[in-house]
Amino acid sequence: MTLSSQPADDAKPLVSLKSITKRFPGIVANDSISIDFFPGEVHVLLGENGAGKSTLVSMLSGLQQPSEGSIMVDGTEMPIASPQKALALGIGTVFQHSMLVPSLTLTDNVNLGGAWWKTPDREAIATRMEETARSIGVEVNPTAITSSLSLGEQQQAEIVRALMRGSRFLILDEATAMLTPKDAEKLGQLMRRLVAQGLAVIFITHKLNEAVAYGDRISVLRLGRKVGALGPDELKSLGPEAATKEIIRLMFGSNGNQAAVTAKADGAMRPRINGAGTGAAPVLEILALEVDDDSVPVSGIELKIGAGEIVGIAGIDGNGQKQLAEALAGQRPVKNGRIYLDGQPIEDLPIGARRHRGLRYVTDDRLGEGTVGAFPVSINLLLKQIGEAPFWRSGIEQGGAIADNARKQVKDYDIRTPDIETPAGKLSGGNIQKLLLARELTGSARAVIFAKPTYGLDLNNIAASRRRIREAADGGKAVIVLSTELDELIELSDRIAVMSQGRIVGIVENDGDARQKIGEFMSGVAA
Amino acid sequence: MSVEVQDPSANSQAAAKSDIIVRRRLLSDRLQLIALSLGPLVAAILVASLILIAMGVDPVAYYTYIVNRGLLSPSGIEATLTRMGPLLLIAAGLIVAFRAGIWNLGGDAQFLLGAVVVAALAPVLTAYMPVWLVLIVTLIVGAIIGALWSLVPALLRARQGVNEIITTMMMSFLGISLSNVLVKIFFLDPATNVPQTRTLPVEDRLPRLFDTTISSGVLIGLVAILVVHYVMAKTAFGLKLRIVGANAKAAVHAGLSVSALTIGVFAISAGFSGLSGAIAVLGQYGNVRADWNPAYTLTIVPLVFLARFNGFATIAYVFLFSVLSIGSESAARRLGVPNYFTLVTMAILLILLGITEMLDQKRRESRRT
Numbered sequence: 061m062t063l064s065s066q067p068a069d070d071a072k073p074l075v076s077l078k079s080i081t082k083r084f085p086g087i088v089a090n091d092s093i094s095i096d097f098f099p100g101e102v103h104v105l106l107g108e109n110g111a112g113k114s115t116l117v118s119m120l121s122g123l124q125q126p127s128e129g130s131i132m133v134d135g136t137e138m139p140i141a142s143p144q145k146a147l148a149l150g151i152g153t154v155f156q157h158s159m160l161v162p163s164l165t166l167t168d169n170v171n172l173g174g175a176w177w178k179t180p181d182r183e184a185i186a187t188r189m190e191e192t193a194r195s196i197g198v199e200v201n202p203t204a205i206t207s208s209l210s211l212g213e214q215q216q217a218e219i220v221r222a223l224m225r226g227s228r229f230l231i232l233d234e235a236t237a238m239l240t241p242k243d244a245e246k247l248g249q250l251m252r253r254l255v256a257q258g259l260a261v262i263f264i265t266h267k268l269n270e271a272v273a274y275g276d277r278i279s280v281l282r283l284g285r286k287v288g289a290l291g292p293d294e295l296k297s298l299g300p301e302a303a304t305k306e307i308i309r310l311m312f313g314s315n316g317n318q319a320a321v322t323a324k325a326d327g328a329m330r331p332r333i334n335g336a337g338t339g340a341a342p343v344l345e346i347l348a349l350e351v352d353d354d355s356v357p358v359s360g361i362e363l364k365i366g367a368g369e370i371v372g373i374a375g376i377d378g379n380g381q382k383q384l385a386e387a388l389a390g391q392r393p394v395k396n397g398r399i400y401l402d403g404q405p406i407e408d409l410p411i412g413a414r415r416h417r418g419l420r421y422v423t424d425d426r427l428g429e430g431t432v433g434a435f436p437v438s439i440n441l442l443l444k445q446i447g448e449a450p451f452w453r454s455g456i457e458q459g460g461a462i463a464d465n466a467r468k469q470v471k472d473y474d475i476r477t478p479d480i481e482t483p484a485g486k487l488s489g490g491n492i493q494k495l496l497l498a499r500e501l502t503g504s505a506r507a508v509i510f511a512k513p514t515y516g517l518d519l520n521n522i523a524a525s526r527r528r529i530r531e532a533a534d535g536g537k538a539v540i541v542l543s544t545e546l547d548e549l550i551e552l553s554d555r556i557a558v559m560s561q562g563r564i565v566g567i568v569e570n571d572g573d574a575r576q577k578i579g580e581f582m583s584g585v586a587a
Numbered sequence: 588m589s590v591e592v593q594d595p596s597a598n599s600q601a602a603a604k605s606d607i608i609v610r611r612r613l614l615s616d617r618l619q620l621i622a623l624s625l626g627p628l629v630a631a632i633l634v635a636s637l638i639l640i641a642m643g644v645d646p647v648a649y650y651t652y653i654v655n656r657g658l659l660s661p662s663g664i665e666a667t668l669t670r671m672g673p674l675l676l677i678a679a680g681l682i683v684a685f686r687a688g689i690w691n692l693g694g695d696a697q698f699l700l701g702a703v704v705v706a707a708l709a710p711v712l713t714a715y716m717p718v719w720l721v722l723i724v725t726l727i728v729g730a731i732i733g734a735l736w737s738l739v740p741a742l743l744r745a746r747q748g749v750n751e752i753i754t755t756m757m758m759s760f761l762g763i764s765l766s767n768v769l770v771k772i773f774f775l776d777p778a779t780n781v782p783q784t785r786t787l788p789v790e791d792r793l794p795r796l797f798d799t800t801i802s803s804g805v806l807i808g809l810v811a812i813l814v815v816h817y818v819m820a821k822t823a824f825g826l827k828l829r830i831v832g833a834n835a836k837a838a839v840h841a842g843l844s845v846s847a848l849t850i851g852v853f854a855i856s857a858g859f860s861g862l863s864g865a866i867a868v869l870g871q872y873g874n875v876r877a878d879w880n881p882a883y884t885l886t887i888v889p890l891v892f893l894a895r896f897n898g899f900a901t902i903a904y905v906f907l908f909s910v911l912s913i914g915s916e917s918a919a920r921r922l923g924v925p926n927y928f929t930l931v932t933m934a935i936l937l938i939l940l941g942i943t944e945m946l947d948q949k950r951r952e953s954r955r956t
Contacts (some may be wrong), residue, residue, distance in 0.1 A: 456822055
């Protein structure tokens with residue numbers, strides 16, 4: 061499982077995770093993770109959204125407690141019961157979003173958490189702040205109002221504040237996500253200076269290039285498990301390019317637990333039923349689609365999906381997949397371009413009308429928008445058909461028809477629920493997904509969009525969800541699968557499009573060397 | 588084979604057993620619910636009694652007096668039931684809004700403007716129409732005026748996502764002042780020295796029930812609450828509103844037009860407040876005096892919360908409140924306890940119910956683990 065070598069010297073880890081497991085209702089966020097963090101090293105935790113990085117951080121910073129396993133600090137077992145305890149142990153965390161109060165000066169921000177009955181000695185704090193900043197080679201202006209600073213400057217101030225509180229173990233959670241490339245580079249250099257002073261830095265990111273550029277040691281997380289690690293020696297001997305390739309293999313490769321799920325027996329690839337080249341009119345056609353978004357605008361999307369075809373959309377999370385799916389489903393306005401369903405334009409139709417034409421969207425935000433957690437399973441199964449016969453007549457609820465429908469769906473889709481009246485929010489993640497699949501796949505579906513269909517599910521439910529997707533295509537529907545799991549796409553798709561920064565940067569036929577080509581598109585080599 | 592034969596009967600036995608268990612649980616749940624509702628009520632009266640003792644008033648005498656005056660005397664119960672009409676209508680409007688997750692707190696102005704316009708309009712219309720038609724027209728006008736006063740907050744919320752708590756309260760200040768302006772300047776009754784609208788003759792008001800002084804407004808209020816309860820629980824429209832209230836993102840995902848529903852909710856909720864104002868004038872007061880503002884909405888808000896937005900429980904709490912407030916109006920004159928003491932009792936009740944719920948939740952959590 062681990063590729064890491066022992067560090068060159070006999071350095072003792074500052075903090076060790078021993079078989080840490082963290083469970084949430086319906087989901088295992090961290091599965092038996094063991095990692096050692098050494099002083100004087102930038103340790104990169106690399107992984108997709110949902111890989112379990114944030115959960116790990118929240119346990120280290122005392123916000124949450126592990127379900128199993130233990131955390132060792134300086135070689136002794138030490139439960140981190142609260143954020144105060146974490147600070148007292150010298151564990152400081154800088155979160156992705158600034159935790160400074162925007163309307164206060166930096167000095168006052170540093171003083172937050174100090175004794176409330178004392179007047180803060182602002183001058184002494186400012187002096188100490190400047191000294192600390194100088195010692196790590198950054199400049200801060202302690203009297204500046206926080207909101208007047210750039211995000212990069214605010215982050216530097218947060219790091220300085222963490223050091224002033226005696227941190228020797230600094231966690232930077234997605235610290236570069238909000239920064240400009242230039243500020244991100246400055247932060248990288250700052251990390252190098254910090255470890256040169258003997259601190260341990262944990263740097264959490266999903267950007268490969270940053271991991272390779274600033275990390276001494278890299279641990280790769282995937283679906284809550286640690287799937288591999290690269291120690292300092294390996295990183296050095298491999299060189300940046302080979303290291304990047306190795307990390308891609310770890311992040312998306314088939315050596316993880318996915319192998320168990322992949323249906324090897326019936327071949328890694330689906331047999332083509334009705335390829336795009338047969339000349340039949342496509343069921344779903346997307347032309348020059350543009351979607352507005354503050355962070356990731358989507359543009360230039362061109363896709364044709366035939367009946368019975370599965371097109372996978374690969375890409376690192378947050379490259380416009382969600383925006384694309386929502387625009388197709390009608391939840392987000394289309395800025396430009398066309399969407400045809402069975403030859404009819406649908407881009408101006410509201411959500412309900414698109415559904416009536418046969419467009420279905422299985423969202424990945426199952427609890428946030430897919431279901432109303434407090435409402436019964438029976439109603440959630442009909443959430444998109446409210447007011448329709450036979451479940452409502454003249455607007456009046458028909459309890460019998462609703463219950464019949466629910467019982468049938470629960471049976472057909474094997475939704476494990478104590479009762480059809482059970483609130484949907486009480487079900488496990490896998491059963492909520494089955495509920496969504498039941499709702500979206502029944503009736504006269506023509507084209508189905510699956511967003512991260514197996515995200516957060518256990519092995520059985522992953523297999524069940526993938527079977528449903530294949531069945532949908534075999535039933536003649538046009539299928540789009542958006543996923544960050546490359547194995548999943550290779551197992552399911554006929555063709556795979558790669559999305560990066562809101563654009564489709566390449567489309568590959570799913571043949572023998574698709575994995576290689578997709579990897580190149582993803583890391584920008586072939587772009 | 589034999590196994591297959593035995594299985595169904597074993598299953599049905601097990602099913603029957605679990606059925607009994609479920610029923611028992613339902614029964615004990617209901618008993619618990621009653622205990623959870625009545626316990627705090629008793630406790631609230633006890634705490635309020637302590638305050639009365641501190642004020643030098645005999646609590647037993649006070650509450651006996653209130654029950655006698657608000658509930659047991661014929662004129663008291665008639666006044667109580669009459670007062671319930673407008674209160675129930677306001678509660679109906681609040682239930683719709685709160686269930687849809689919209690905090691319309693501007694009911695006082697919606698009520699007053701409805702009342703003022705109806706008070707001005709009704710005496711004029713009686714010259715041209717039969718009484719029954721005047722009543723129908725003015726009730727509708729009252730509802731429309733109330734709904735119109737919610738238009739600005741509704742549009743701001745639906746289009747711009749502006750928090751309606753602030754906007755409805757601001758519109759309430761404006762509306763209360765505007766209704767005063769209307770009474771003092773435009774709708775002033777020239778025949779009296781008191782600044783008020785013309786008084787509607789008793790025979791032109793809402794009919795009284797049987798041979799009593801109870802206004803039929805209470806029936807309209809009861810019907811409104813029951814209709815709202817049914818619509819919210821059993822119709823597609825009510826379900827859509829509840830989805831918007833429970834999870835607005837899911838409502839968007841399911842293709843519901845959240846902004847149209849939002850505007851609809853404001854119109855219904857404020858419409859009920861306006862209707863309530865109309866009923867207060869047509870059934871009870873007959874005119875509107877300047878600076879009159881009973882501020883019903885803000886006293887009904889906690890009651891609707893106490894009832895957890897349930898129609899039947901709301902009727903019960905509104906009845907209780909009406910008894911207390913009618914009784915305490917007499918008690919104010921007789922025992923020197925200010926009218927506002929009703930609010931003290933109600934506030935204590937609300938706080939105690941909150942504490943009970945918190946304790947209950949903790950108990951359930953500890954039982955689960």
